[in-house]
Structure formats: C-alpha cells, structure tokens
Amino acid sequence: MYEILRKEDIAPRVCKYVVRAPAVARARKAGQFVIIRPKNDSERIPLTIADGDEETITLVVQEVGKTTAIMADLKEGDSLSDVCGPLGKPTHIEKVGTVVIIGGGIGIAPAHPIAQAMKVIGNRVLTILGARSQDLLIMEEEMRRASDEVIIMTDDGSYGKKGFVTHALQDLINAGNEIRQVVAIGPAIMMKMVCKVTLPLHIPTLVSLNTIMIDGTGMCGGCRVTVDGKTQFVCVDGPEFDGHQVDFDLMMRRQAMYLEQERLSYDSYVQKHRCKLTPEAEAL
Amino acid sequence: MSNWREVKTKDRLKIPAQKMKEQAPEARVRNMQEVPLGFTPEQAIQEAQRCLQCNNAKCIEGCPVGIEIPRFLAAVADGDFAKAVAVVKETNLLPAICGRVCPQEEQCQVVCTVTKALKSIENSVGIGKLERFVADYERIHGQAVLPPIPPPTGKRIGVVGSGPAGLTVAGDLIKLGHAVTVFEALHRPGGVLVYGIPEFRLPKEIVYKEVEYLHRLGVEFRYNFVVGKTLTIEQLFADGYNAIFVGTGAGLPKFMNIPGENLCSVYSANEYLTRSNLMRAFDFPLSDTPLKASKKVAVVGGGNVAMDSARTAMRLGAEAVYIVYRRSEKEMPARLEEIHHAKEEGVIFHLLQNPTKIVGDDKGWVAGMEVQRMELGEADSSGRRRPIPMKGSEYFLDVDTVIIAIGNDPNPLIPQTTSKIRTTKWGNIVVDPQTQRTSMKGVFAGGDIVLGAATVILAMGEGRRAVKAITKYLQDDDWTGTPEPIV
Numbered sequence: 001m002y003e004i005l006r007k008e009d010i011a012p013r014v015c016k017y018v019v020r021a022p023a024v025a026r027a028r029k030a031g032q033f034v035i036i037r038p039k040n041d042s043e044r045i046p047l048t049i050a051d052g053d054e055e056t057i058t059l060v061v062q063e064v065g066k067t068t069a070i071m072a073d074l075k076e077g078d079s080l081s082d083v084c085g086p087l088g089k090p091t092h093i094e095k096v097g098t099v100v101i102i103g104g105g106i107g108i109a110p111a112h113p114i115a116q117a118m119k120v121i122g123n124r125v126l127t128i129l130g131a132r133s134q135d136l137l138i139m140e141e142e143m144r145r146a147s148d149e150v151i152i153m154t155d156d157g158s159y160g161k162k163g164f165v166t167h168a169l170q171d172l173i174n175a176g177n178e179i180r181q182v183v184a185i186g187p188a189i190m191m192k193m194v195c196k197v198t199l200p201l202h203i204p205t206l207v208s209l210n211t212i213m214i215d216g217t218g219m220c221g222g223c224r225v226t227v228d229g230k231t232q233f234v235c236v237d238g239p240e241f242d243g244h245q246v247d248f249d250l251m252m253r254r255q256a257m258y259l260e261q262e263r264l265s266y267d268s269y270v271q272k273h274r275c276k277l278t279p280e281a282e283a284l
Numbered sequence: 285m286s287n288w289r290e291v292k293t294k295d296r297l298k299i300p301a302q303k304m305k306e307q308a309p310e311a312r313v314r315n316m317q318e319v320p321l322g323f324t325p326e327q328a329i330q331e332a333q334r335c336l337q338c339n340n341a342k343c344i345e346g347c348p349v350g351i352e353i354p355r356f357l358a359a360v361a362d363g364d365f366a367k368a369v370a371v372v373k374e375t376n377l378l379p380a381i382c383g384r385v386c387p388q389e390e391q392c393q394v395v396c397t398v399t400k401a402l403k404s405i406e407n408s409v410g411i412g413k414l415e416r417f418v419a420d421y422e423r424i425h426g427q428a429v430l431p432p433i434p435p436p437t438g439k440r441i442g443v444v445g446s447g448p449a450g451l452t453v454a455g456d457l458i459k460l461g462h463a464v465t466v467f468e469a470l471h472r473p474g475g476v477l478v479y480g481i482p483e484f485r486l487p488k489e490i491v492y493k494e495v496e497y498l499h500r501l502g503v504e505f506r507y508n509f510v511v512g513k514t515l516t517i518e519q520l521f522a523d524g525y526n527a528i529f530v531g532t533g534a535g536l537p538k539f540m541n542i543p544g545e546n547l548c549s550v551y552s553a554n555e556y557l558t559r560s561n562l563m564r565a566f567d568f569p570l571s572d573t574p575l576k577a578s579k580k581v582a583v584v585g586g587g588n589v590a591m592d593s594a595r596t597a598m599r600l601g602a603e604a605v606y607i608v609y610r611r612s613e614k615e616m617p618a619r620l621e622e623i624h625h626a627k628e629e630g631v632i633f634h635l636l637q638n639p640t641k642i643v644g645d646d647k648g649w650v651a652g653m654e655v656q657r658m659e660l661g662e663a664d665s666s667g668r669r670r671p672i673p674m675k676g677s678e679y680f681l682d683v684d685t686v687i688i689a690i691g692n693d694p695n696p697l698i699p700q701t702t703s704k705i706r707t708t709k710w711g712n713i714v715v716d717p718q719t720q721r722t723s724m725k726g727v728f729a730g731g732d733i734v735l736g737a738a739t740v741i742l743a744m745g746e747g748r749r750a751v752k753a754i755t756k757y758l759q760d761d762d763w764t765g766t767p768e769p770i771v
C-alpha cells in the first residue's frame with residue numbers, strides 16, 4: 001500500500017498528491033511515469049511523476065473519469081492500492097542552448113521535471129503555459145522557478161495573453177530566439193499544432209504521448225502508436241517521441257476508443273458515491 | 285476394487301475410458317466458469333485402474349518433469365488420494381494447473397502403452413485429468429500440509445517474474461531454507477496463468493491458492509516491481525541477493541505489419557485477454573476496464589492463444605467469431621481439446637487463409653479485413669508444410685474487431701537493462717542447458733524467456749533444473765565452464 005501523505009486541490013478538479021513510494025522515488029528520472037490503481041479492484045492508469053524526493057513521488061491528476069474520481073475521493077492518510085514504476089524511457093536531457101517547454105492544461109505537470117532538468121544542465125529555458133482560463137492554470141510558481149522566462153496563454157484571456165500556446169511559440173520564433181529544442185506536453189491536438197509550427201523550421205520537437213495503457217511494460221500493445229510509419233509502444237519505446245513523426249490523428253482516435261463506456265462508469269460512480277452532489281460534480 | 289491389481293491386462297484394456305462431465309456448449313458460452321467439471325471419486329478410481337502399471341513406464345519419460353505416473357495412478361486406484369497427490373508433488377508443484385493446461389496428448393499420454401494398445405489417443409489413460417482430480421481433492425478437502433523447512437541458510441535469492449517458472453523456483457528454494465523474494469511487475473501473481481489463460485480453462489482461484497501456499501511457506505512477494513526499472517539486476521546484487529532467477533516470460537506481442545493494424549478495434553491477444561482476465565472486462569461496468577462490444581470478430585492465428593481469444597470473444601457476446609489461420613487444421617499448434625471446444629462453442633474456422641490488410645471506417649474502427657487464400661507447399665524447417673499465397677484469391681471478411689494471436693516474443697526489459705546477459709538475435713536469454721546459467725555470474729534464467737513461447741510444464745521443468753544449479757552455486761561459487769553463449 002502506498003500512503004497519500006499530502007493532498008491539495010490546485011485547480012478545479014485537479015489535485016496534487018504526495019505519495020510514499022520509496023522504491024519508485026529513488027529510481028525516477030524526468031519524463032517517467034507510474035501505473036497506479038487507487039483501489040484493489042480499480043483499473044490501471046498511467047500518471048507522470050511530476051516531482052519527488054527520496055521517499056515520495058508527486059502526482060498531479062485531473063479528474064476526467066471514474067478512476068481519477070476515485071483518487072479524488074481519497075484523503076490524506078488513505079493509500080493507493082498499487083504504484084508501479086518508474087516506467088518509460090527518461091527524457092534525453094542535453095545542453096543545447098535555448099529550449100522551449102510548452103505545457104498545456106494538465107500537461108504542465110509532466111513538463112515540470114523536464115524543465116527542471118533542462119535548466120540544471122545549463123540550457124536557457126523558455127516556458128509557455130496554456131490553460132483554458134486562469135483558474136485552470138496549474139503549477140505556475142513551480143514552473144517559474146524552473147524556467148528563465150514564462151509566458152502564459154489562456155483561451156479566454158482571463159490571465160496572461162489571450163490565445164493558444166502556438167501563438168506564443170510563433171512570437172518567440174519571430175523575436176529571433178535561436179530555439180534548439182521544443183518539448184510539448186498537453187492535449188494531443190495541442191501537440192499536433194505545435195509540431196505544425198516547428199516542422200517547416202526543422203526545430204526538433206519532443207512530445208509526450210498519453211495513450212491508453214494497461215500494463216505499462218510492453219506486454220499488451222494497447223498503447224501503440226504509429227511513428228514514422230512504424231508501430232511503437234508508448235510505455236516502453238516512449239512516452240516521448242519525435243513529434244514530427246507521430247501520427248496524431250490515429251492516436252486521437254485510439255484515445256477515444258472507450259469514451260462511451262468510460263462515461264457510463266463515471267456517471268454511475270458519481271451517482272453512487274457522491275449522492276449529495278458536490279459543486280464540482282454539479283458543474284458536469 | 286481392492287484386488288484391481290489382479291485384473292489381467294486384456295481385461296483392463298476393456299475398462300472404458302472415463303468421460304469428464306462438461307458444461308453444455310449452449311450454456312457455457314454465456315458464462316466464464318470452467319468447462320470440464322472434473323471426475324467423481326468413482327470415476328477417478330476406475331480411470332486409474334486402466335493403467336497397466338508398466339515396468340518400463342514410457343509415460344514418465346513423456347512428462348517433462350518426470351512424475352512417477354504408475355505409482356501415482358496406483359494410489360488413485362487404491363482410493364488413496366492423499367498419497368497420490370503427494371507422489372505428484374514430489375516433482376510437480378502445480379498439479380491442479382498442469383492437469384488442466386498441459387498438452388498431455390503430446391507428452392505423457394501419447395507414449396502411454398494403453399494409447400498404443402488401443403491405437404487411440406482419445407482412449408489413453410487420463411493422466412492429466414487424474415492429476416487435476418487429486419489436486420482438486422486436496423484443495424477442497426483440507427489445507428495442504430506445510431513441509432518441514434530446514435534452518436535458514438542465510439542466502440537470499442531474487443526471483444524475477446511470478447509465472448510457472450518463477451513460482452516453481454520460489455517453492456523449491458524456500459524448502460531448502462533460503463530466503464526468497466519474488467518480484468512481479470503486475471499487481472497480481474501468476475504470469476500468463478492469470479493474465480492470459482482464461483477463467484473458463486483455469487480458474488484464477490487455483491493459482492492464487494498455490495501462491496498463498498508459497499506465501500505460507502515464507503516466500504516474500506513484491507508486486508508492482510519491474511526489475512530493470514524499479515531496480516536493475518545489478519542493484520539487486522548490491523542489495524545483498526546471492527543469486528537471481530529470471531523467469532520473465534515471452535510477453536511481447538507480435539504484430540503482422542499489415543496496413544490497418546493500429547486501427548481502433550485491433551487488439552493483440554495479450555491485450556484482449558488481459559482486459560478480460562486480469563482486469564475482468566467481462567464484468568464491465570461492475571469492473572472498471574472495458575472492452576469493445578464486438579459483433580463479428582476475426583482472430584488471426586492457430587495456437588492456444590488464438591483459441592482462448594476466440595472463446596473469450598464468444599463469451600463476451602459476439603455474434604460470430606472466426607479463426608483465420610494460414611495453414612490447415614492438421615498444422616494447428618493448439619491443443620486438440622481446445623480446437624474441439626472452440627468448434628463446439630460455434631467458432632468458425634477459416635483455414636488456409638491469411639489477412640493482407642485491415643480496413644477502417646471514417647472514425648478509425650475496423651470495418652473489415654482483406655483475406656488471401658493459401659495452399660500448402662513443401663515442408664519447412666519445423667516440418668510443417670509452408671503456406672503459399674494464391675494470387676488473386678483475396679476476399680473481404682466482414683468483421684468489426686480483429687485479434688492478433690500470432691505469438692509472443694521474449695520480454696526485452698531485462699536484457700535491455702543488463703548488458704551482461706547475452707541473448708539470441710530473437711531476444712531469448714542464452715543459458716547453459718544443464719544448469720540454466722546465463723552469461724552473467726549468479727544469474728539463472730528459465731521458462732519462456734529462454735524457450736520462446738512454450739508450455740507451463742516446460743517452464744516448470746527449467747525452473748526445477750535451475751534450483752539444482754542454484755543450490756550448487758551457493759555452495760561452491762563456481763561459474764566456470766558456462767558455454768560461451770552463441771549469439
């Protein structure tokens with residue numbers, strides 16, 4: 001059992017969990033993830049390790065369905081049934097000069113350790129954070145500490161500049177920054193758009209893919225995507241890939257495979273366990 | 285009954301082979317419960333009396349772990365089931381499992397004298413069925429007795445993987461007084477026995493009972509522990525382990541590399557079966573892991589894995605399930621019993637056919653599969669006749685789901701993270717066949733990671749061999765003479 005030592009709401013339906021998992025904590029590197037099961041009969045879901053120390057790992061999780069809802073209903077002192085990892089290949093961290101880190105929505109959490117590592121090794125780290133609105137923006141403070149400069153974009157203009165992260169990236173390029181590397185983590189559509197900007201300019205662009213997973217060890221092939229025309233398993237060959245080679249359209253379809261069934265699961269969970277509707281659940 | 289020993293051979297051969305009761309096909313395709321229901325004690329005794337108690341018992345040689353079958357069957361014939369199970373357990377730690385999934389018809393039973401005398405594999409002595417019977421009898425009628433454990437030797441052994449190979453090694457080593465830790469990547473023990481082989485063929489409760497027994501003997505299990513990721517083999521040695529056994533199996537699914545293979549409703553058999561078995565998708569929405577509700581399913585392949593996938597798809601409510609296999613039924617690697625059961629349940633066989641592409645609809649779901657007919661040519665190196673595509677014979681198979689069950693490669697995680705362990709070009713760990721020693725000192729390996737996708741009993745046999753060598757190594761620290769691995 002893996003105890004939740006601290007839990008904090010950091011945005012509507014987004015929680016930060018500090019979990020005791022010493023073996024994982026000691027082995028983890030930037031870019032890696034864990035597979036967790038909140039309860040003994042739960043589904044297995046992948047979550048990026050957003051931070052950590054000798055004994056603990058930090059997870060930042062958005063409630064999107066039943067399993068993340070079960071997590072949200074756990075309290076400090078409760079335990080996760082399973083935490084397996086660290087999985088996936090670590091990010092290749094190299095000193096290249098100027099690096100742009102783009103985090104969209106919940107993708108800011110996994111972008112954080114990469115920004116940290118990129119900075120520690122001596123890169124100039126320019127960070128672009130995107131969110132739908134101000135209240136949904138997470139980890140701004142942590143990201144400022146890990147970056148030389150932070151640009152904030154919101155869809156509705158409620159904070160930072162109004163617009164998408166691609167606009168900010170275009171501005172950085174237009175301003176003459178010698179960008180050697182882009183790392184983009186967020187919704188698939190955001191990563192796809194970022195790659196559209198960087199492809200003609202030949203700026204290497206790393207993306208972190210969040211496909212559906214089960215085992216996370218290369219056993220099922222459920223997480224597979226097409227990269228450069230070849231099949232790759234995100235859990236063992238990734239999660240990071242050269243964004244210019246990823247077939248995002250195919251990946252987005254595979255991500256949506258179980259939407260109907262997931263909705264069913266979620267609705268019945270909310271009905272059963274949150275009969276007195278919380279404001280968050282009511283907002284659904 | 286007491287004087288069965290006096291019955292003449294010729295009369296024994298007249299005792300009819302006992303049929304095991306099974307759930308009727310119409311009923312069982314709607315549930316996940318086991319298909320064969322087991323012998324009654326009377327049936328078991330009758331069946332065991334069919335054994336001729338040969339002096340030169342070929343059956344023993346046919347069994348990869350060399351169970352003393354005549355002695356075991358004599359005990360059953362005497363009605364002494366406790367003794368029977370004890371005889372089996374001298375060499376086979378997991379009889380309830382082997383009795384159910386061993387390819388007996390190719391091992392102990394094919395060489396049995398009765399099989400030869402009656403010239404019929406269907407009428408061999410039901411060694412596997414009796415093994416299942418005595419193991420079930422013990423499980424149902426009281427707890428297995430714990431053997432005496434010698435004082436601790438002070439040695440620690442790490443076992444990577446909790447499939448049949450790993451469980452065998454753990455069980456044997458703990459009985460010798462060593463401290464044993466099993467590291468398992470998943471949240472449950474059992475390997476393929478739990479995530480691959482379906483409930484209706486091997487109830488998971490049986491596997492968990494065996495694991496519980498090992499736990500009572502003192503074996504430590506660490507789940508969610510991926511060796512190579514959580515800690516490497518080298519780090520385990522640094523942590524104080526004296527020897528490591530690698531039994532990580534052949535868990536890397538093969539794909540065909542044909543167009544459309546990454547469409548939404550294309551599954552590897554591993555994924556399909558894992559969702560259904562380990563994650564209990566058949567219970568959705570009571571369980572949390574879904575599977576697509578399929579109407580027409582094509583399963584590509586002809587082995588046990590393909591049969592298991594097809595029969596699972598039937599139980600999950602598909603209207604039509606097709607096996608698409610590129611050779612003829614004679615070449616199918618699946619056990620006869622599995623082919624027979626699949627047919628009874630309504631699975632339709634498309635033989636001598638091979639998919640060439642999978643076609644999708646505008647949302648990325650499978651809309652059908654293009655299939656080409658094949659004919660058989662010359663025998664290849666495996667002795668099976670090679671299928672040759674017939675030009676222009678392509679046709680369209682109307683399906684909405686495709687399950688690829690064409691085999692698994694060895695799991696690459698350990699070799700990738702431990703450069704000292706040599707592998708073949710197919711990724712199998714190379715071992716000395718007498719001792720299961722790898723090219724890295726203190727590391728032994730066995731089961732599917734060495735053999736490629738093989739069988740439960742062969743995995744156990746390798747584990748058993750490794751235990752002998754590990755015991756010797758812990759005494760003399762000798763690692764000389766390990767043949768230079770052929771790469």
Ligand SMILES: Cc1cc2nc3c(=O)[nH]c(=O)nc-3n(C[C@H](O)[C@H](O)[C@H](O)COP(=O)(O)OP(=O)(O)OC[C@H]3O[C@@H](n4cnc5c(N)ncnc54)[C@H](O)[C@@H]3O)c2cc1C
Binds near residue numbers: 048212259262
């Ligand atoms: C490598 C990786 C790292 C991730 N890191 C984070 C993170 O740090 N924080 C975070 O909030 N989310 C992260 N995710 C996504 C997270 O795994 C899903 O949000 C979660 O599985 C949803 O489960 P659910 O039961 O609550 O929702 P569901 O109702 O199951 O699904 C809702 C949505 O989540 C996606 N999803 C469903 N099951 C899975 C699955 N097994 N794996 C991946 N996606 C799935 C579906 O596409 C669906 O659109 C990561 C995903 C991957 C692959």
Ligand SMILES: Cc1cc2nc3c(=O)[nH]c(=O)nc-3n(C[C@H](O)[C@H](O)[C@H](O)COP(=O)(O)OP(=O)(O)OC[C@H]3O[C@@H](n4cnc5c(N)ncnc54)[C@H](O)[C@@H]3O)c2cc1C
Binds near residue numbers: 509531
């Ligand atoms: C669907 C299916 C049906 C089958 N039917 C039959 C049958 O009827 N009869 C028969 O005899 N055989 C059958 N087989 C084959 C048989 O199951 C295998 O030969 C046998 O299970 C191999 O045992 P193993 O111990 O080598 O490995 P496995 O059973 O594969 O177990 C390996 C274990 O190691 C774990 N692991 C892997 N890597 C790591 C790591 N790095 N760290 C920690 N743990 C790790 C895995 O999670 C797994 O639990 C079938 C196989 C399948 C897939």
Ligand code: SF4
Binds near residue numbers: 388
């Ligand atoms: S273990 Fe398998 S091969 Fe050996 S006697 Fe039992 S069924 Fe036959």
Ligand code: SF4
Binds near residue numbers: 334337
């Ligand atoms: S070969 Fe057949 S008949 Fe002879 S001892 Fe073995 S099981 Fe009995």
Ligand code: FES
Binds near residue numbers: 216
């Ligand atoms: S999650 Fe199963 S292979 Fe990647």
